[in-house]
Amino acid sequence: MANMMNLVQNETLKVWKKRRFAVVVLILLILIPVFVYAQMKIAQNSAEKFKGDWRSELQNRITDNTRALGSDRIPEEWKKWRRALVQQLQYYLDHDINPQSPNAVTFTRGFMDNAVTMFIPLMVLAIASDLVSGERSSGTIKMLLTRPVRRWRILLSKLVTLTLYVSFIIVATVVLCYLISGLVFGYRGWGEPVFVGFQVSGANVNTSTVHAIPQALYVLMQAGLAWFASMVVAILALMVSVLVRSTAASFVTMMAAIIAGAILTNMASSWNSAKYLFNVNLELTTYLQGTPPPIEGMTLGFSLAVLAVWAAAGLAVSFAFFTKQDILN
Amino acid sequence: MKSTSWLWRGLGITTMVCTLLLIAGFVWALKDNWLPTSGMAVPHTSPPPAARAGNLASKAHLNIVALGDSLTVGTGDATGNGYVKTAAADLSKAMDKPVRVVNNLALNGLRADQLLKLLDDKGYRNAIVQSDIVFMTIGANDLFEIASNGSSMAQGGDITPEQLDRRLPEVQVRLKQLWAKLRGLNPVARIVYIGLYNPFYDIDKMRPASEQVQKWNTYVHELAVADGNATVVPTFDLFESDIGRYLSSDHFHPNEAGYARIAERVVQALH
Numbered sequence A: 001m002a003n004m005m006n007l008v009q010n011e012t013l014k015v016w017k018k019r020r021f022a023v024v025v026l027i028l029l030i031l032i033p034v035f036v037y038a039q040m041k042i043a044q045n046s047a048e049k050f051k052g053d054w055r056s057e058l059q060n061r062i063t064d065n066t067r068a069l070g071s072d073r074i075p076e077e078w079k080k081w082r083r084a085l086v087q088q089l090q091y092y093l094d095h096d097i098n099p100q101s102p103n104a105v106t107f108t109r110g111f112m113d114n115a116v117t118m119f120i121p122l123m124v125l126a127i128a129s130d131l132v133s134g135e136r137s138s139g140t141i142k143m144l145l146t147r148p149v150r151r152w153r154i155l156l157s158k159l160v161t162l163t164l165y166v167s168f169i170i171v172a173t174v175v176l177c178y179l180i181s182g183l184v185f186g187y188r189g190w191g192e193p194v195f196v197g198f199q200v201s202g203a204n205v206n207t208s209t210v211h212a213i214p215q216a217l218y219v220l221m222q223a224g225l226a227w228f229a230s231m232v233v234a235i236l237a238l239m240v241s242v243l244v245r246s247t248a249a250s251f252v253t254m255m256a257a258i259i260a261g262a263i264l265t266n267m268a269s270s271w272n273s274a275k276y277l278f279n280v281n282l283e284l285t286t287y288l289q290g291t292p293p294p295i296e297g298m299t300l301g302f303s304l305a306v307l308a309v310w311a312a313a314g315l316a317v318s319f320a321f322f323t324k325q326d327i328l329n
Numbered sequence B: 001m002k003s004t005s006w007l008w009r010g011l012g013i014t015t016m017v018c019t020l021l022l023i024a025g026f027v028w029a030l031k032d033n034w035l036p037t038s039g040m041a042v043p044h045t046s047p048p049p050a051a052r053a054g055n056l057a058s059k060a061h062l063n064i065v066a067l068g069d070s071l072t073v074g075t076g077d078a079t080g081n082g083y084v085k086t087a088a089a090d091l092s093k094a095m096d097k098p099v100r101v102v103n104n105l106a107l108n109g110l111r112a113d114q115l116l117k118l119l120d121d122k123g124y125r126n127a128i129v130q131s132d133i134v135f136m137t138i139g140a141n142d143l144f145e146i147a148s149n150g151s152s153m154a155q156g157g158d159i160t161p162e163q164l165d166r167r168l169p170e171v172q173v174r175l176k177q178l179w180a181k182l183r184g185l186n187p188v189a190r191i192v193y194i195g196l197y198n199p200f201y202d203i204d205k206m207r208p209a210s211e212q213v214q215k216w217n218t219y220v221h222e223l224a225v226a227d228g229n230a231t232v233v234p235t236f237d238l239f240e241s242d243i244g245r246y247l248s249s250d251h252f253h254p255n256e257a258g259y260a261r262i263a264e265r266v267v268q269a270l271h
Helices: A003-019 A022-049 A054-069 A076-094 A104-115 A119-130 A135-137 A141-145 A153-187 A215-243 A249-272 A273-278 A285-291 A300-322 B003-034 B082-095 B113-118 B121-127 B141-142 B161-185 B209-228 B257-271
Strands: A192-196 A197-200 A202-205 A211-214 B062-068 B100-103 B133-137 B191-192 B230-233
Touching: A003 A022, A003 A135, A003 A153, A003 B003, A022 A054, A022 A104, A022 A119, A022 A153, A054 A076, A054 B100, A054 B121, A054 B141, A076 A192, A076 A202, A076 B230, A104 A119, A104 A153, A104 A215, A119 A153, A119 A202, A119 A215, A119 B082, A135 A141, A135 A249, A135 B209, A141 A153, A141 A249, A153 A273, A215 A249, A215 A285, A215 A300, A215 B003, A249 B100, A285 B003, A285 B133, A300 B003, A300 B082, B062 B082, B062 B121, B082 B100, B082 B133, B082 B257, B100 B121, B113 B161, B121 B161, B141 B161, B161 B191, B161 B209, B191 B257, B209 B230, B230 B257
Parallel strands: B062 B100, B062 B133, B133 B191, B191 B230
Antiparallel strands: A192 A211, A197 A202
């Protein structure tokens, strides 16, 4: 066990010294202000139009979406999505709660909802893709494997390290998002109520299980779900990193899979069996938000099961290959 | 070596705490999804202020709500302003005070009976109670709606003046109910009803329908007079000569020039 601890320490420090995490933080520090600025412009614009009357702004959103439902040009799938959205917004309005109260926590919540499919996986890949293939391209893998340690222990230590960094990335994203957006929107909003528990079936929203929770708890649950999805991405990236020699190839492979998933979730609702792909299931936060899932019939349990199967398969392949593989130049 | 050990301790503890926190969040999310609790009590927020009584000239600023069908949406206007935005802007200039469109709640294809139901919506109520002026167009879809044969409205469909005549009484009842409900929600707002025009004036078969349109407008005018704080803005005359210049390509809705003329009328009626 002490041996394992040393291995994890070694791996963690290696990633740190390669400045992988510093790159992630740098990306966050550059991009979050960009989004904050964009959101600020939108907020200013609507403040000018609605004079701070959020009810009228919310009703306007409902009316806009209802009007769009009348258009024949909009595909049926999008209409379902809009119908569900309209019912949800109406629920907020009926209970006199502002779903977009302007503060840093609301911004963080919105950012995380959008970041879970692309942005966070991208940052996870910055660390995961390089974990094994990086050792190979630099040749240090020989040194690692000639030590009197079983190979599976080495890979396990890498997996543990990866888990720790995935958690660190997600928490850092939430914290930086809150700190930066707070400068503009104010450091408030942890206690604001949010509704969860909307059950979407087709175009109808069942509100019998809807209940309000404080935004702080929402952000925590959201981060937890994002963490699970990111862990699956990380495990698959580790597998690709074991299988592929170069870091670049491993990164591009995973990135392609994730982008394909993002595109598929937007267009593949008629291709039903796409729901068994891992990359279509990454957006776990939709179940919290209560927006319709990308493909009808998907539930939180379903998505978690699909992701778990992919992760288990990824782990099996990684360990099988890593322990048997010949290391050549 | 010392510094490395400190770094490891810091990193190890931080990342471990993060991991535990996120696992807790994940488990909580599962629990919340599968075993939902009643949740927190929702704090009560104050309702929007209701409009005050008094004539329009004496108020410091004016709130407008727009209700109704595609005409109020502004369908056919390439600039997207419709008559509502233009009239509000012009009114603000003419009266030299801020005029705000609280909400344009109009929906394409809306009928009077549907609007009657929508008035129960909280969003509609919120907007209506705080308004000093209500813009409204409703009834055209009730009257001109083509039964079920799906022929295009642009050609006048199958509608004959006789059919319009038969429908008139029923739609009049709908409007009367709607008007009463609206008045109940806001006893002080000035209701501005934009009168109907005959979009088929240039089609020989449908020109006589102007008579039914006029009957309808007269009826609304009676309602307005009985109400005492309402105006019917006539528009039929705007679409009789050179109709093509003021109708959009669907030959039913006004184009931007048509809407601008309606807006002009609205401002004249209010100021």
